[in-house]
Amino acid sequence: MTGRSEQAIQVRELRKTYVVPEREGGLAAAARSLVRRRTREVPAVAGISFDVAPGEIVGFLGPNGAGKTTTLKVLSGLLHPTSGEVTALGHVPWQRETAFLRRMTLIMGQRNQLAWDIPVVDSFDLNRAIYQIPAAEYRQRVKELVELLELEELLRKPVRNLSLGERMKCEVAGSLLHRPDVLFLDEPTIGLDVTMQRRIRNFIAHYTQRTGATTLLTSHYMADVEALCRRVLVIHHGQLLYDGDLAGLVTRFSPHKTIVIDLEPSGPAVDGRIEALVGSPDWVVSHAEDRLTLRVPRSETAAVTTRLLANLQVADVIVEEPPIDEVIDLVFAAGPADAQAKDAR
């Protein structure tokens, strides 16, 4: 373990359990519940630990309800954990010290922080006052954000008159006015069209590169994670399944590679020999006219490819990793127990 001061964020054995009331139907049950409530404990985060170094951009992957948002809320001081230790920038987040709050931001794609009925620029000005941004710097930053995100037309409009994408641009700009050192981004591109997603993504990349801000990002869109994060945390049922780089995630969780072979149309018929050449009928995904698609165990990939190249008239061959989305699905389908068994760390 590295020294405490060197990490921007440290999380040790974080747990968060919600107590939710259980309700039954019917008037009698409702009356009973007035006297004694039946409750149930729902673990949202079940003991996770990780560190984030200053300047690192980390993607948080996991299906809905995996505990991503809960973790972000603990880190930004909105939630008090059930147990565990957390420090962010040397502070305990849920003590909500002013010094901490001024250095971080939480952007939620599904929530608005800008006031709904007033022009964007007034909300910005309020943030300037709250975060005590010196006037000259404030003007400079607004100017820069306006250029980068093309906000010129939007500043004078009330938020309710903006489209979803425009609103998100303003939301992001407003949240970064105080130059936070830590960014918590929860689904920042949700619901946006592809162009706007790319826009926001590029901007975040630009910001983090320039300021060296530490960033934690959750997203449903793999494109966000692929573009921004070298390191990912995979979380499922409140447990950490994987912590490492994206490429490693694929090798770890996908034991197969895909081989696509295009055959010369003029070549001899191969139907009879295929299975023998490939090695196992289970490995053949499809065999159309002159295209053969295989899914082969990682360790066999080289051997199979060599055999096929030597024995068939091949026009083209592609060996590829399965799409990251598929890998993720695979991880979640496997469930925490299986995946953890694989986890050698």
Next chain:
Amino acid sequence: MRSLGLLWLSFRLGALNAIRYRADFMVQLFQSLIGLGIALGGIAVVFSQTDQLGGWRQEELIALIGVFMLVGGLIAVVIRPSMEQLMEGVRLGTLDFTLTKPADAQLLVSVKRVEIWRLVEVVLGAALIVLAMVQLGERVSLERVAAFAVTMLAGMAIVYSFLLILSTLAFWLVRLENILVIFHSMYEAGRWPVGIYPPWLRATLTFVVPVAFAITVPVEALVGRLEPATLVGSLLLAVAFLIASRWFWRLGLRHYTGASA
């Protein structure tokens, strides 16, 4: 008959919807009881200092509060929510769905939404009226009750037409969400007999925002101080209001189709 059928269907739907939110019933009951408490408390405070207010005795004022709650409740159950829905429909264009239905559009929009729990207020108001009638004793005769019922119906017709006219304005002035609040705050003045107000306010409450015909006049009928002329006037005004609102509604509708075509 057809209109009654529609109203009934609306109520059924509203009731089915409301039953799922039982907690709302308790909140509504509590809220109505508080309203009742404020009204009766106010009367109690006033009558601790005097034995009549502008010629009205305490039990007559209790009857007035009863009618105030009954009429207010009826407005809150169906008229107000439906009118709010209508204005929203004009603003968002969802009125299209109503207009394409094979029934009278005015009728449809008038019973479009029902807030069933507000019936609590109607029940409390009715109970209060019965209580006041018992207190009034022999002064309540059959023809007085009949006159009460007639003026009450006329008053409801006037209030309904008035609110429809206000809401129909939405066809021209789209951002008008708050206009019904005008009626609501004027209605509050109806807790007391309009006769005590200075002439300009009395005139406003009688002819501009016709609260007087919905509350004061029916109670006057009940306690036997109604002039026959007022009874006739109330009926004529009701007819006039119904015709005017219908005409205005048609005019607005023409404007709506004209605008979106």
Next chain:
Amino acid sequence: MRGLPLRQLVDVYRAKFRAEIALQFAYRWALAIWLLGLLLQPIVYLVVWTTVARSQGGTVGGFSARDFAAYFTIFMVVNQLTFTWHYWEFEWRVRQGFFSPLLLRPIHPLHNDLAENVTFKLLTFTVVAPVAVLLLVTFNASLNPSPWQVLAFLPALVFAFALRFLLEWTLALAAFWLTRVTAINQAYYLAVVFLSGQMAPLELLPEAVQVIAAVLPFRWMVAFPVETVLGRLSPMEVAVGLAAQLIWIGLALGLLRFGWRAGVRRYSAVGA
């Protein structure tokens, strides 16, 4: 409510002021209609009590028709300047998660509401004040306070606002524990209507009710400044009243601090 640099606070309030003006301007018609309803209320009570006074040969409990005109008009002004609406919003705020953005800021959310409130008051006062003058003239109100009464009125008014704001903000915190606070709010509102002098001057209420209104904070939240400027209190009574206000403000501050800490702990435990 940690100590914040005053300069920053002033800056925040000014920014909030500008934003709020823009907001109210967007809703100017709603505001106008709301004001209309507000102004009707004192007229109704004024008329009712004037009628009572006339039927009793001119005065009721030492109030003439002209005294009632002064009482209800000044009451409207004081009530308008001291009322708050935040406790009606908290349930929605907590349930919809709108509290979270406020918690993320390095400033106590109380300041947000206080700034909103003060701005709204300043804005609406420009309408309320002339209308009050108009009412005083129209109903020939008898209002001639001596200089010391006017002087005492100002701190009484400021304390009344502080007290009401702090108490009602504390009341609002109930939303952290209960999913439905409407019933509590309604009950509180009922108490305010009767015990703060809105329905009738407290002097006209039964003895027992007067005692309750004075022991609880209600009299000190609205009625007291009105009574002061109407000249119905002796210097001694005014001094006692100001002291009562300060004591209640101290209590309210303590309650608020305690309730806020517990409330935020609760909010951050059950899911923000």
